[in-house]
Amino acid sequence: MLLSIPLTGCYSKPAALAPQVASTGESLSTIAQTTDVIFYDLQLVVLPSKKKISGIGKTMFRVLKKTQQVELKLDSRFSIENVTVAKQSANFSHQQGVIIIDLYEAKYPGEVVEVAISYSGHPHEATNPPWSGGFVFSHTSQGEPWIATAVQGEGCDLFWPCKDHFSDKADSMRIRVTVPTGLSVASNGVLKKIMPLKNNTTEFDWFLSEPASDYNIALNIGPFERIQQQYKSINGTQVPVEFWALPENSHKATMLLNDDVYQQLAFFESVLGPYPWGMQKLGFVETPHLGMEHQTINAYGKGYTRDPSGYDWLIQHELAHEWFGNLMTHEKLNDAWLHEGFGFYMQPAYSLFKFGEAAYNHAMYTAYLGLKNCHPIVKQGKVTSKEAFNADIYGKGGWTLHTLRWLIGDELFWQAARELVYGQTQTANLSYPIESRYRSSQDFIDIVNRITGDDYTWLFDVYLKQAALPTLTMERTNTVIYLSWSNSEKDGTAFKMPIPISINGKLTTHTPVDGLITINAKKSDIIVIDPQMKVLRQLPIISQCQQQS
Structure with a gap:
């Protein structure tokens, strides 16, 4: 004993x-x-x-x-x-x-x-x-x-x-x-x-x-004031809504619900499916710290301030975790990007849904400038919670999803996201309770490969499992442009990523053969590689590893 x-x-x-x-x-x-x-x-x-x-x-x-x-x-x-x-x-x-x-x-x-x-x-x-x-x-x-x-x-x-x-x-x-x-x-x-x-x-x-x-x-x-409302979910259920606010902010909390939260919920439900906890509540509470995704009682401490993005980013991020983190939970800390990469990406995705491409591109470009590229998104071996939640699982995880969405298209991308979270792609009419599940990075890769009928392991190997970004190198003669992918951590392995290229304003997408793209072009032609930044790659506007920043 x-x-x-x-x-x-x-x-x-x-x-x-x-x-x-x-x-x-x-x-x-x-x-x-x-x-x-x-x-x-x-x-x-x-x-x-x-x-x-x-x-x-x-x-x-x-x-x-x-x-x-x-x-x-x-x-x-x-x-x-x-x-x-x-x-x-x-x-x-x-x-x-x-x-x-x-x-x-x-x-x-x-x-x-x-x-x-x-x-x-x-x-x-x-x-x-x-x-x-x-x-x-x-x-x-x-x-x-x-x-x-x-x-x-x-x-x-x-x-x-x-x-x-x-x-x-x-x-x-x-x-x-x-x-x-x-x-x-x-x-x-x-x-x-x-x-x-x-x-x-x-x-x-x-x-x-x-x-x-x-x-x-x-x-x-x-000394909270309890604000109680209802939200009609996509599956027809009247979901209880509560906001526990300090009394002096109860009007602001009510406005946040009516003017912002319900629009965000409509977006989440339209691309994913029903709010996961409709038998419990959709809950928020005003806190003396910034915030956290506590299931059915999300902490909110941003002070009800208006964002340049045109919506409350904190509410949106914590709401995203009700799906990515709470309904779908990573199997291991190594896969924490499934929470945070998706949680991050849902904000620019919402900007696109609400305001259009300019807002989306601004969010993605800002995130790109903050990439560190010092650690793999998915580390191998044992990791602690502090190691798992490195900066790049947010922005770089989101950029991985950005490129994947461009590559496979909106319909297949959101199908893959729904299957990751719910275990199926047809979700609008799901009834409560909704089963929660554990997922790994490999689960998501398998889902993408099955839904698309193609093998995108090469994409995830580079973006998730190595720290450095791939680099696209251009060589030019009077009549030909040669583009080649270099992959410092996987030398000898061809990177299959297609790349959009604008030639004199005409945009076409080119797929490498054995890592090489060859394009006939005159010296006078105006060439812009990936003008809309669809592909995650190393650009000179960021360093290889901003570990000291």
Whole structure:
């Protein structure tokens, strides 16, 4: 048996997060692989004046492999008062953020085990939310507590005991949070009950009935005004809409919903399919940090400011993640571009839908100027969350999709996107609940190849799996132009990418043969290669690797 390690008395708060706590989605231990989480039940008391939380986190596991132990994670700055298995006290250890609980007897595949952990302490405070996450303790302009959590990189174990791995989503979760009366709690799922308690406190009881990555579970506390509306989805369902805004901004929040959000939703549904969580809600909450894609309760902290793009880019980006990230989740951190590359690309795609080509091209050109080209989008081997979320999975991932869309055409491109997310291309009439799924980069490549009837592995190998961009070199004589692709990281492998070329204003597309394009042209002819920048390639306007920038 494991012995209980006391964490009271001589316990001192660690100065920094333990490595196992600081990064979510780390490889599962042998013990963690023996169970599947069915249900989380989190009951918390938040004391804003003390920046402290206390509560009980219950987890129901289904056993996958014979085991006598289960594993959860919780930041070691919390004191654990008690652990029970099936309501009986259990032995446990809590080291470097990892809790190992003894079950007293072996459990076999198919059995269900419930553990409960009572804990309390001062949660890690975010240093630069949402990028360096944790609890965000702030105040409104009136001096009232205004609190949020943002833990995408670090994970749920910063404030509650959980498995802390996106590959094991609980089927459902209950979230009960008690706060001083006068404050509200906005969280995931559906608000089932608001219950006044003693000592001038109130409990908010939320229930999330569909699977969600545990880093997506969020607490948002403040003197909010709850704005409630409905949105008619493409499948005919009236979807509940909620915006939890600070009272002085309730009018701005209402205008944002009516003048912007619903137009964005219409775009997403037209090219993808129904909003994924129509049985729960489409939710937003005003936060003291910029924002984060918390499933059904997206954090919004941009201040309701108008964008040069003509729409609210933050709302649009977080909405995109309800499809790319929450409904479709990457299998491994290596494939994080499936979240962020698509999440990024949906903004210029929306600009094209709403304003036309000039807005789209402006967004893509701006993104191109920001490319780093220092790391592959899809790294091989083990990666941490901080390594996975490098800058290029956003812009370079989006540019990969831009070039792919030009190459295979709009119809096939959006078919591939729909199949990636929903598992099928005919989605408009899908009913709720909609099944969530895990995907890899190879899954998307296979989908593209099957839908197009061609093999585009060469494209993804270059754009996703190497850092450097391909370069198109031109040599010119009095009568002929020679264009050749050079691929510094894959020497000897011909790059098959076609290229649009304008000759005296006439645009035609040329496909290389063995990496070479030959065009008859006079010395006086005006040649412009890829005038609309359809193809992702190295241009002198950016360096090969802007790692120092």
